Amino acid sequence: MPFFLFPMLGGQRSVANLASMKALVLKEKNSPPQFLEREMPTPEKDTVLVNVKAASLNHRDVWIMKGQYAGLSYPIVxxxxxxxWYEGQEVILQPGSGWGGDERCQGNGYQILGLPKDGTIAESVAVLRSQLFPKPSHLSMVEAAALPLAGLTxxxxxxxxxxxRPGEKLLVTGAGGGVALFCVQFALKAGLEVYVTSGDESKxxxxxxxxxxxGANYKSDGWVDALKKMAGGFDVIVDGAGGADFGSLLKIANPGARIGIYGGTNGAVPNLSPQAIFWKQLSILGATMGSDRDFSAMLDFVNRHKIVPIIDSVFELADGAKAFERMEKGQQFGKIVLNIS
Ligand SMILES: NC(=O)c1ccc[n+]([C@@H]2O[C@H](COP(=O)([O-])OP(=O)(O)OC[C@H]3O[C@@H](n4cnc5c(N)ncnc54)[C@H](OP(=O)(O)O)[C@@H]3O)[C@@H](O)[C@H]2O)c1
Known part of the structure; x- marks a missing residue:
């Protein structure tokens, strides 16, 4: 249930009277973020200021640092x-706004925090009131900050x-990634049989x-056969990589399988065989983030199963550049979080 439907408590944590704040700022393309003093955001119509205690990184932040999105202008938080905190209550932020009325897909007004407007890696962020949701009470601020974008996706x-569905066989590719690990955690709680790929045996x-x-290492020869031997085949496959390996996933999909694509870290998919898709009656399904309804449902699921996000590492805000470096190198297992005290 969105935060704005909850009764308000006192306002002991208001930050609206501060003129400047500490923030990570991307000043130009391909330069690491800088820890700077920045003017407090000015709330516009329908927006409120949230006192941010923790923020987490997504690959999107690295893409933004590299200038790989349309509509980018620097400097940006x-x-x-x-x-x-907002008005004395602990909140978690829905990263998207303006989804629109169609649950099937987002509308033209859809926006994600951190582009084009300043994001969360700062002491304060301006968000729509509808983006405030109650923080799951079993999570610390650091754990809660790890959840929104990747958990929603x-x-x-x-x-x-x-x-x-419970009992189905699921393959999640690139298990070390933020979204991928939540897929693993959620699917296990939902009663699926979960297998993974990763480029790192230890993950x-x-x-x-x-x-x-x-699981199998996608960098090793024979990873597809290894998975086939282990699981037989998969009813559901969730992929965030795309690229040349995507075609191999079709070989280990069961007839009638659903393949969800939420990312394309390895770029375009070459030589995709139509026969492989139509003969097995496969469904290939794109997914981006999620509506407010999805966000609420995700929080309910996390609360019900007391799911705790897997945290790779926690950096102080002043060390934000190191956090970006870690994500860029793909060293993480779980979420990289910035502590903003
Ligand atoms: N559609 C959306 O709404 C949405 C939302 C979030 C993210 N995304 C996209 O999804 C992708 C992942 O995002 P993230 O934030 O979860 O990133 P992340 O935490 O940086 O994870 C990326 C992961 O990709 C995996 N990977 C790299 N090469 C691979 C390959 N050849 N095969 C399989 N996996 C491979 C790695 O897994 P291992 O370390 O295990 O090898 C790595 O951990 C990005 O492209 C991002 O832009 C889209």
Whole structure:
């Protein structure tokens, strides 16, 4: 349920009277973020200021640093994920706004925090009141900040788009990634049999420790055969990589399988065989973030199952450039979070 439907408490944490704040700022393309003093955002119509206590990184922030989105103008405060205080209550932020009335897809007015408007990696961020949701009470600020964008994307691709059901066999590619790990955590709680790929054996082992049944290293020869041997085939596949390996996923999809695509880290998919798709009656389903309804449903799911996001590392705001470097190198297992005290 959105925050604005909850009764308000006292306003002991208001930040509206501060003139400047600390923030990470991307000043130009391909330059690491700088820790700077920046003017407080001015709330516009329908927006409120949130006192951010923690924010987390997504690959999107690295793409923004590299200038890979249309409509970018620097300087900008990056960050789509945040948790903090508003009017004395602990809140978690829905990173998207303006989804529109069609649950099937977002409308033209859809925006994500951190581009084109300043994002969450700052002491304060201006958001629409409708973006405020109550923070799950079993999560710390750092844990809550890890959840929004990746958790929302994972929830929508898995349950809304692919309609994953208990007992089905699921393959999640690139298990070390933020969205991918939430897919693994959510699917395990929902009773699916989960397998993964990763470019790092140690990440496969770590995913096994939380309940995945097995995995294969996409950098090794024979990873497709290895998965086939382990699982037979998959009813649902969730992929954030695309690229040359995508075609191989079709080979290990069961007839009638659903393949959800939420990312394209490895670029375009070459030589996709129509026969491989139509003969097995496969459904290929795109997914981007999610509506307010999806966000609410994701929070309900997290609250119900007491899911705790896997945190890779926590950096102080002043060390934000190191956090970006870690994500750029793909060293993480789980979310990289910035502590904003
Ligand atoms: N549609 C949306 O709404 C949405 C939302 C969030 C993210 N995205 C996109 O989804 C992608 C992942 O985002 P993220 O924030 O989760 O990124 P991330 O945390 O940086 O994870 C990226 C992961 O990609 C995996 N990877 C790299 N090469 C791979 C390959 N050949 N095969 C399979 N996996 C491979 C790596 O997994 P291992 O370390 O295990 O090898 C890496 O951890 C990005 O392209 C991002 O832009 C889209």
């Amino acid at each position: 990056p960050g789509s994920d945040g948790a903090g 994972a929830y929508r691709v898995l349950f809304v788009r692919c309609q994953a 496969i082992e770590r995913v096994r420790t939380i309940g995945a049944l097995g």
